[in-house]
Amino acid sequence: MKAGSSPVSEADYAVDKFLRETLLAARPDYGWLSEETTDTDARLSARRTFVVDPIDGTRAFLKGRSTWCVSVAVVEDGVSLCGVLDCPAKNSIFHAQAGKGAWQDGRLIEVRKPSDRPLVGGPKALIGALPEDLRVRLPDVPYIPSLAYRIAIVANGEFDATFVKPDSHDWDLAAADIILREAGGHILDSRGEAPRYACRETAQGALVAGSGALLAEIAGVIRHLGS
Numbered sequence: 001m002k003a004g005s006s007p008v009s010e011a012d013y014a015v016d017k018f019l020r021e022t023l024l025a026a027r028p029d030y031g032w033l034s035e036e037t038t039d040t041d042a043r044l045s046a047r048r049t050f051v052v053d054p055i056d057g058t059r060a061f062l063k064g065r066s067t068w069c070v071s072v073a074v075v076e077d078g079v080s081l082c083g084v085l086d087c088p089a090k091n092s093i094f095h096a097q098a099g100k101g102a103w104q105d106g107r108l109i110e111v112r113k114p115s116d117r118p119l120v121g122g123p124k125a126l127i128g129a130l131p132e133d134l135r136v137r138l139p140d141v142p143y144i145p146s147l148a149y150r151i152a153i154v155a156n157g158e159f160d161a162t163f164v165k166p167d168s169h170d171w172d173l174a175a176a177d178i179i180l181r182e183a184g185g186h187i188l189d190s191r192g193e194a195p196r197y198a199c200r201e202t203a204q205g206a207l208v209a210g211s212g213a214l215l216a217e218i219a220g221v222i223r224h225l226g227s
Helices: 010-026 041-045 058-062 147-155 170-182 212-226
Strands: 031-034 048-056 069-076 079-087 092-097 102-104 107-109 161-164 186-188 207-210
Touching: 010 031, 010 048, 010 069, 031 041, 031 170, 048 058, 048 079, 048 147, 048 170, 069 147, 069 170, 079 147, 079 170, 092 170, 102 170, 147 161, 147 170, 147 207, 161 212, 170 186, 170 207, 186 212, 207 212
Parallel strands: 031 048
Antiparallel strands: 048 069, 069 079, 079 092, 092 102, 102 107, 161 207, 186 207
């Protein structure tokens, strides 16, 4: 167990080591920010930074579930330029590059069309804070601990939107962010702005991910909670 109640496995450290050695050998001038590497100020002087979560969804991984992924992004000036989510237990890979669209297993993906019964993921406390006229129309959906994967299935249209509780980190979000953006959606903070990544502070506040009018409506929840 790491600080608090967050589990970590030998696999987390092994994947971190493999990616750090492989990626930095190819791009030695890039910075490095990973959940499983002690952070230093050295990355702040780099023009571009790898932002990595070796296993996003470690609890699911340890329990033998399939909803976990390896998350890798390249960030420049606080914005993701490209990202990959590799989901080995699902035999699926999401990837996106700025201006090139979002892809899953060779198929171009996009966010879901508006629905009268939208599927909204995330913590129940935030879903419960939605306006009643919207809340009563929401079907129950399973909670997916891997934040990156949860955002990816908003990008591919399985979910309409998701809340993100406070204290997520850049490594949870950076790759999924560009996949969602290229699929037609956005991640927003309580000010209605896109989060920035690989800055000095790596923790984020409450966020929402989705598209269209629904995104604007659920963003009102975190805006109200943050006021």
